[in-house]
Amino acid sequence: MRWVIVGAGAVGGVVGGRLAAAGQDVVLVARGAHLDAIRSDGLALHSPEGRRTLRLPAVGAVTEHEWRPGDVAVLAVKGMDTPDVLRPLAAVAPPETPVLCLQNGVANERAALRVFPNVYGVWVILPATHLAPGVVVAHSSPTPGGLDLGRVPGGVDDTALALSSGLRAVGFASEPRADIMRWKYVKLLMNLGNAIQALCGPDAEGIDELDALLRAEATEVLRVAGIDVATPEEDAARRKGLLTIQPVEGTPRGGGSSWQSLARGTGTVEADYLNGEIVLLGRLHGVATPANELARQLVNRAAREGTRPGALTPSQFLKLLP
Numbered sequence: 342m343r344w345v346i347v348g349a350g351a352v353g354g355v356v357g358g359r360l361a362a363a364g365q366d367v368v369l370v371a372r373g374a375h376l377d378a379i380r381s382d383g384l385a386l387h388s389p390e391g392r393r394t395l396r397l398p399a400v401g402a403v404t405e406h407e408w409r410p411g412d413v414a415v416l417a418v419k420g421m422d423t424p425d426v427l428r429p430l431a432a433v434a435p436p437e438t439p440v441l442c443l444q445n446g447v448a449n450e451r452a453a454l455r456v457f458p459n460v461y462g463v464w465v466i467l468p469a470t471h472l473a474p475g476v477v478v479a480h481s482s483p484t485p486g487g488l489d490l491g492r493v494p495g496g497v498d499d500t501a502l503a504l505s506s507g508l509r510a511v512g513f514a515s516e517p518r519a520d521i522m523r524w525k526y527v528k529l530l531m532n533l534g535n536a537i538q539a540l541c542g543p544d545a546e547g548i549d550e551l552d553a554l555l556r557a558e559a560t561e562v563l564r565v566a567g568i569d570v571a572t573p574e575e576d577a578a579r580r581k582g583l584l585t586i587q588p589v590e591g592t593p594r595g596g597g598s599s600w601q602s603l604a605r606g607t608g609t610v611e612a613d614y615l616n617g618e619i620v621l622l623g624r625l626h627g628v629a630t631p632a633n634e635l636a637r638q639l640v641n642r643a644a645r646e647g648t649r650p651g652a653l654t655p656s657q658f659l660k661l662l663p
């Protein structure tokens with residue numbers, strides 16, 4: 342099996358880096374200064390255990406890779422970039438190529454299923470950071486993260502078993518799951534707070550209340566939409582003892598993936614596929630979701646305008662709520 346990591350940022354870089362460090366066949370797809378740095382100096386993988394530099398092949402687009410049977414396309418771009426990588430991928434990769442969505446949100450799998458029949462979803466519990474070109478950071482040790490996965494819409498086949506065991510072999514916790522989308526929906530509830538964390542900063546007083554507001558809207562929407570979601574008890578049991586966040590020399594953990602988008606000034610953010618998923622379902626099912634809509638709008642504007650993370654207070658957010 343050859344792992345083609347499409348989007349070798351925080352999550353893709355850590356997963357690809359660990360696979361490569363263990364001698365697995367890995368190709369990275371990256372772009373811009375990050376691609377240049379990987380090509381010239383290798384991928385720097387920082388973790389609580391130390392730093393490693395990995396020399397591994399990197400290409401600038403999925404069309405630059407020579408796809409062959411046995412390749413797995415690991416999508417690790419943010420949700421808003423998924424259509425841009427799937428379109429060329431479908432043109433060059435064999436149709437039977439397994440597509441592993443190593444991403445938050447629940448829309449990537451559906452998008453991939455339009456153009457590939459063998460799609461796998463992942464419940465991604467992996468605190469990782471990518472702020473500087475060529476560098477990715479894993480914050481939890483000894484287990485860097487949990488990557489349970491399964492076939493979409495459901496089931497576990499030989500490919501799911503092989504992917505899960507390949508990830509376990511390099512230190513991740515990974516269980517094959519026949520009901521992976523239930524787990525992705527419960528993860529979505531957690532990611533609704535990404536926008537608030539980016540807007541207000543991870544330590545702002547009052548963000549827990551905003552988080553609760555976003556989740557309450559989402560829980561009601563998912564109930565009305567009849568979507569099966571793993572229960573909080575199942576989620577807590579699976580997470581128990583999974584992560585141990587430890588200091589990584591020279592690289593503090595600032596915030597999650599949306600915080601990193603603002604910190605890096607990428608110009609875009611994933612909120613349309615996190616809060617926006619709830620807003621979409623609310624519109625389809627006649628449930629109001631004003632807090633998720635406001636979070637979605639504000640963080641998109643912050644990304645567009647290059648606003649630094651932490652520029653808004655939770656009370657300012659509440660005042661803006663209709």
Ligand SMILES: NC(=O)C1=CN([C@@H]2O[C@H](COP(=O)(O)OP(=O)(O)OC[C@H]3O[C@@H](n4cnc5c(N)ncnc54)[C@H](OP(=O)(O)O)[C@@H]3O)[C@@H](O)[C@H]2O)C=CC1
Pocket residue numbers: 347348349350351352353370371372373375401402417418419420422425426443444445446465466467468469470471597598601607611
């Ligand atoms: N970071 C974390 O701790 C966690 C993240 N996740 C999820 O994992 C997924 C990935 O997030 P994360 O790793 O943080 O994101 P990153 O931005 O760190 O990594 C994504 C990478 O993909 C690159 N990319 C985007 N489009 C293309 C393209 N067309 N061609 C080549 N490269 C491309 C980006 O480049 P560029 O920088 O130029 O945009 C970036 O380097 C998201 O769904 C996120 O929600 C889940 C759990 C934890």
Ligand SMILES: CC(C)(CO)C(=O)C(=O)O
Pocket residue numbers: 445465467468469531532535596597598599
């Ligand atoms: C939950 C969290 C914040 C963990 O890093 C995450 O999933 C993200 O950064 O998107």
